[in-house]
Amino acid sequence: MSRYVYLVRHGEQQDAEHGLPDGPLSGRGQRQARAIAERLSGVPFSSVHTSPLQRAVETARLMTQRMPAIEPEPSALLMDCIPAGPSPAMPHAFESFFGGVTAEEIAAGQAQMADATAEWLSPSRDDRHDLLITHNFVIAWFVREVFDAPAWRWMGVNQANCGLTIIRVRTAKPPVLIAHNDLGHLPAELRTGLPVDQPF
Template sequence: MTHYLYLVRHGEQQDAEHGLPDGPLSPRGRRQASLLADRLSGVPFDAMWNSPLQRAAQTAQTVAERLPALSPEPTALLFDCVPTGVTGETPAAFEPFFGAVTDEQVEAGRAQMADAVSEFLVRKPGEVHELLITHNFVIAWFVREVLQAPEWRWMTINQANCGLTVLAQKPGRPWTLLTHNDLAHLPVELRTGLPEPLRF
């Protein structure tokens, strides 16, 4: 019996390029969320959680419309956050990112992700399927945690809008990464949100 954790980045946000901290999904984001819902419609989910931010909540609501047995549950553990500051191992190329990040934000992000890992990366009995709709950095931290990579490595792990990452744990075994940023449900023109666009 396996515990599956499905991690999804929210759909594309309206006017995200203008630097708005949050907002509704763009028309393309709504289409991404709808295709994600189609992709997940056959999974026997036990629970679904989402970040309270509007773009994630709207993505969760779109999925829930196709999975009427599920009710999205917002949780502050899935908020967008910065889980670390510059460490001794952080490559210099990444240091400019932290110029606008305060020590308080880093401290809050680190505490949040410690709590999120304790809450969600915990083995549950039986066959379990849980869905988390959240943000790029949060998913990157979960993947880094499962792979036991150095802390700064979350900065090198990116998810497209409505990309699907699946973690799994069998009894007596560690968590494993089954798939990362799976975009099979999205046509090329809907594959947005990565630092470098995918051309295939």
């Protein structure tokens, strides 16, 4: 039996460039959410879970309008967080990121991600498809977990708004990454959220 986990980063947030911690989707973010909904409309999802933050909840609502048989469930395990802190092996280039991050935030993020990966990267008795609408750092941690990479390697793993990552969880073998940050459903003008120096 296989479990497929579909990770979608929320759509573009309105006024995100002003540093607001949360808010509604922009018009472009709404179009992104509808595009990924169209892409996934034929998948027989067993469940849909979303971060409780507004930008993720709105993305989930727009997506599940095309999936009327299923209702999105908020989960604190999908909240935006800092999944892990600095380590001796981490390149110095990443150190500045942690300047304003507290030890408490890091500890909370570590505990959250341990619970999240235990919840959704565990094998299932039946074939199932789970949709998770969440945040950049959370998806980065899931990808790092699949590769069993050092803890700091979640840094530098980036997802565009409404990019699609798919993980297959198997019973007797390690999970595998099927797709990462797939943007095939988004035209060029809707591809936002990646670092400015990263080509599309």
